[in-house]
Amino acid sequence: MNNRVGVFICHCGKNIARTVDVEALRKEAAGLPGVEWAEDDMYLCSDPGQQLIRERIAEQNLDAVVVAACSPTLHTTTFRRAVESAGVNPFRLEIANIREQCSWVHPGTAETTHKAAALVRSGVEKARRTQPLEPIHVGLQRAVVVIGGGVAGIQAALDIAEAGYPVHLVEQGPNLGGRMAQLSETFPTLDCSSCILTPKMVEVSHHPLVTIHTLAEVTDVEGSIGNFQVRIRQQPRYVIAEGCTGCGDCVPACPQVVPGEFDRGLGARKAIYIPFPQAVPFTYTLDREHCLNQGPLIICDRCAQACEPRAIDFDQQPSEELVEAGAIVLATGCDTLPLSHFREYGHDRHPDVIDGLMFERLLSASGPTHGEIRRPSDHRVPKSIAFVQCAGSRDPERGKAYCSQICCMYTAKHALLYHHAVPDGKVYIFYIDIRAGGKGYEEFVERVRAEDGINYIRGKVAKLIPKDGKLEVWGVDTLLGEQVKVEVDLVVLATALVPSQGIQELARVARVAIDGDGFLSEAHPKLRPVESQTRGIYLAGTAQGPRDISATVAHAAGAASKVLGLFSHDELVEEPTIARVNEALCRGCSFCVSVCPYDAISLHEGTAHVNETLCRGCGACTPACFAAALGPRGFEDDQILAQIRALAC
Amino acid sequence: MLIGDRKQQSYEPRIVAFLCNWCAYAGADLAGTQRLSYPPNVRVIRLMCSGRVDPGFIIEAFLEGADGVIVAGCHPGECHYEHGNRLAERRMTTLQHLLGFIGIEQARVRLAWVSAAEGRKFAQLIETTVEEVRALGPFQQFPRRAP
Known part of the structure; x- marks a missing residue:
């Protein structure tokens, strides 16, 4: 530990110097053990400030540097580059935060300078114990596995394949298309769903870089970002x-x-x-x-x-294939709450209570009625329909607390298409609120209300009672404050979107997190919406949460662009501040294995082994180790204990 | 003589705070950016996660002269490393029970959740901790290690 540490103290104009006695601080720093040089400067982050550091490193032959300045979140990169260009390993830089956590929060008293001195002392003690670290280089397998062959999976697969990388598109069912293939027309433009989806399905199936695995599922995922091994089981x-x-x-x-x-x-x-x-x-x-x-x-x-x-x-016979991939996109889509969930609406007792997706099939030209709206019980054209929105959505007691995002829009579309098919038919839409937030959505709903004269009733439906081949709908109109009782031929429930079946098993296999509602969790709700919490695994479409087709396509394209960003490098360069094991001390107790949030530690022949691409350097394993055999580089026990000694006294 | 040598002063509690990089440390930075004011008795050690805090660090801090220790991380469910803060919670709870068992006031060790948006909460945390530890008096249960 015969380091030659240089301490550089920033005035930050007057931001630090106003409350901290910089000259006293410099003197104290110069006298600390291991410190070869201490100097202050008006603005260390400026070009002349950085130049000063570089010059002193050369002149004084410094091998570690402490910068006492603003928070490390601001200028760590700046100062790391500066010291590196002068030949000091960037991981031998320490920053003492004497601005945000000292000069800005305390008055100009001796105690404030005492605290700044303690922080510098702590930085010096740590810097003396730092080791030169080199970034870790990991090979990268530039191929991707996309799980789910709906519009999200197709979009992600096409974007990635178009950029020149091989894609394995894995679909559980016998064919591609997903939910979108079941739809008749899409809101708000009333494009035929098949007409816009089919060309994409054909394109992806003919793409030379896309391998399609239908009737297939992923049964195992090993490895980590850049190098996954994905086991695909083919039925x-x-x-x-x-x-x-x-x-x-x-x-x-x-x-x-x-x-x-x-x-x-x-x-x-x-x-x-x-x-x-x-x-x-x-x-x-x-x-x-x-x-x-x-x-x-x-x-x-x-x-x-x-x-x-x-x-x-x-x-x-079933077969299995092991595929190497650098990234995985999860696009497993969604399901809807089954009709059996709604006892009060009695689908099990009445076939004319259907869900929105069934109504789509009735509207579809290739559907069971060739696009004629005929009700299931007697195949007659219904003369009146009640649509019940929020069936299971926004209903924390009996269904899901969340809004399913698409039901207001598709119900308006259903009403419009029915009205066009059966102009003298009566439509009642029971709703809580109309949520039409997308581009052109509000205008669409307004059009349906005004031009097609659809009867919107604000209120919930309590009960459906079969009566003489019809259904009596008992509800409430909360705007008029009165009970509503209407007789209709058909009832369409806008059932809540839920994650597709099997998502939990896939999440377990791929080691990604799921949220309380069973959807896949994104790494950050605002800033990292297409990344899962597991690096190298990305999310696309309704597997992450309810959304409509345009948002699904955008989400999938976002996931594809993240994959392409990853693939734009020849290899992965990982921060070296991850855990390392002292194999001579490890007893193989595996406590570290059990606390690691990333499954980054495994036992090999009785010794812990850290997967360098999985470890993120949180250090949770270290307190679990009784043998002091592992710790994260950059935050090792001896460094922290030295900081404690420097600060507590 | 070091500037920070407390023997020259009347009793001012010395608090060592272990802050996680992503939430609590950022919250402390925010307190600075907002120019809030809190007592200078606290000394911060930045770690990547509150789950890195070894209960031994807290004993070490007391042995070296600290009167109180704060461990602060992300709110439950918001840990940058999935569940490091939960590990911290379990370890600190165990330690507090142990300390209580050997006659050390549990209020000397405080576990707190401070988000990156909670500058004010951080400042208040320091204020209340300093006041509480001041009321408890200097930590004297362990023999102070010779410097």
């Missing part, structure tokens, strides 16, 4: 993708009819099927759960007989 499709021409000859041959998930159970499909006519990849899927062939014995091969290209393979 069998029982149809050979390369062989299937999409002719559909297998479908009429199949005897098994089941409710179609894509149509939310409103339509039927066969056990061999393609969910919707624009599906990408355009490959049929054999749903073995509903196929007659449950066991290994094949008792029905009518689809195989009908398939001219011989693309059906009953013997396909």
